[in-house]
Amino acid sequence: MPELTTRVPQPREAIRRMKEYHPPLGGRSGLRLDFNENTVACSPRVLEVLAQFSESTSGSELTMYPEREPVEALAAGHLNLKPSQVLLTNGVDEAIHVLCQTYLGPGDEMLLPVPTYSMYAVYASATDAKLVEVPAGPGFSLPIDALLAKITPATKLIAIANPNSPTGRAVSRAAILALIAAAPQAVIFIDEAYFHFYRQTVLDLIGRAPNVIVARTFSKAYGLAGFRLGLLAADEDAMLWLRRVTSPYSVNSLALACLPAALDDHTYLEGYINEILLARSQFTSALEGMGVPFWPSEANFILVNIGPLHAEFCQAMRNRGILVRDRSADPGCDGCVRITIGTREQMQRAVHFMAESLREIEWAEVAR
Numbered sequence: 001m002p003e004l005t006t007r008v009p010q011p012r013e014a015i016r017r018m019k020e021y022h023p024p025l026g027g028r029s030g031l032r033l034d035f036n037e038n039t040v041a042c043s044p045r046v047l048e049v050l051a052q053f054s055e056s057t058s059g060s061e062l063t064m065y066p067e068r069e070p071v072e073a074l075a076a077g078h079l080n081l082k083p084s085q086v087l088l089t090n091g092v093d094e095a096i097h098v099l100c101q102t103y104l105g106p107g108d109e110m111l112l113p114v115p116t117y118s119m120y121a122v123y124a125s126a127t128d129a130k131l132v133e134v135p136a137g138p139g140f141s142l143p144i145d146a147l148l149a150k151i152t153p154a155t156k157l158i159a160i161a162n163p164n165s166p167t168g169r170a171v172s173r174a175a176i177l178a179l180i181a182a183a184p185q186a187v188i189f190i191d192e193a194y195f196h197f198y199r200q201t202v203l204d205l206i207g208r209a210p211n212v213i214v215a216r217t218f219s220k221a222y223g224l225a226g227f228r229l230g231l232l233a234a235d236e237d238a239m240l241w242l243r244r245v246t247s248p249y250s251v252n253s254l255a256l257a258c259l260p261a262a263l264d265d266h267t268y269l270e271g272y273i274n275e276i277l278l279a280r281s282q283f284t285s286a287l288e289g290m291g292v293p294f295w296p297s298e299a300n301f302i303l304v305n306i307g308p309l310h311a312e313f314c315q316a317m318r319n320r321g322i323l324v325r326d327r328s329a330d331p332g333c334d335g336c337v338r339i340t341i342g343t344r345e346q347m348q349r350a351v352h353f354m355a356e357s358l359r360e361i362e363w364a365e366v367a368r
C-alpha cells in the first residue's frame, strides 16, 4: 500500500476566512426564549396528520423520495401566487444558501445592513463575493441612505429581514421600494420570517418587480422549526435559476405531508399570533416597570439592553430554567440580550425570574 497522506486538504480561501457561527445545539431544556420559536406547539391538526402518517404507513412511504410539487402548488395558492413563483425550501436557511449560490460570484457584492440574521453573512462569506456590511441607523433603523450610497454595478444581492432579527425593527415599504429602484441589477431579498407578528408584506410585488424575492418560514408562528420548512416567492423567470441550484428533495416527506394541515388551520395560527402580541405588549410594560431599556419590536422577540452584566444575566436566567440569547457580540449590540416572546403565562414567569436575576447580579447598581 502506498504511504497515506496525513494532511487534511485545505478548503477554498473563502471558507478559510469564514468566522465560525455556532449557536447552542444541545442542552436547551427549560423555557426556551432563545431562538424565537413558537413556545407552545404546532397546530393539533398537524399532530393528527403525523399520527395518521405513522399509523397508516408500513414505512413504505418513507422509501420514496418526497414529492414536493402538489404541496408547493397548495402553498402558492395560499399566498395567491402561481406554483411557478414558489419554492419550498429546507427552512429559510436553505433559501438564503440558494440565493447566495445563485447570485454571488467573484467580483460581486452583497449588501447587508447589520446587525441582522447571522446566516446571511455565513452563506455570503462562503462564496467568492465581497460582503459589504452597513451599520444600522439610530435605534437600529434601516440605514437606507448609507445602503443606497453603497450600491454599485457589482451589487448582486441585498438582504433585508423585515422585521429584523435580533432588533425586532421593521423596514418601511418606501425604503424597500427605493432599494428595488436603485439596484435593478441586484436581487432585493426580503426575509419575512416574522411576518405573522408584523402583518405587513411586500409579497404583492412578486410578479410586478422582477428583482424582489421574498421568504417566509414555518419555523416561527406555525411552530414547525423542527420540520425545516421555508418558502421563497420570486418572479417565475428568477425561479427557474433558483430551482437549478436547489435539491429537488431538500424538503422531507413528513414536512410535506403536514404542511396542508398547517396552512389550513387559521384558527390555531391566529390564536397563537394574538396571544404573542398580547404577551409582547404586557412584557414591554413589565420591562418599563423594571427600568430595563429595550427596542420596540414588531416580531416575537425583544432586544433588551442589559449592559456590562449581559453574560451574568443570561446565566442567572438559565439557572432559573429560562433560556435567553446573548447578542452582545452582534455589531452595535454591546450588552444586548434577545428574549423570545412566549404566551402571557410564560412571560409572567419570565418577568418574575428576570426581576430575581437582575437583583441577584446587582444589575441596578451597575446600570445606574
Ligand SMILES: Cc1ncc(COP(=O)(O)O)c(C=O)c1O
Residues within 6 Å of the ligand: 035, 036, 090, 091, 092, 093, 094, 117, 161, 164, 165, 191, 193, 216, 217, 218, 219, 225, 228, 229, 230
Ligand atoms: C430573520 C430570520 N430569517 C430566517 C430564519 C431561519 O428560518 P428557518 O428556520 O426557516 O431556516 C431566522 C431564524 O431565527 C431568522 O431570524
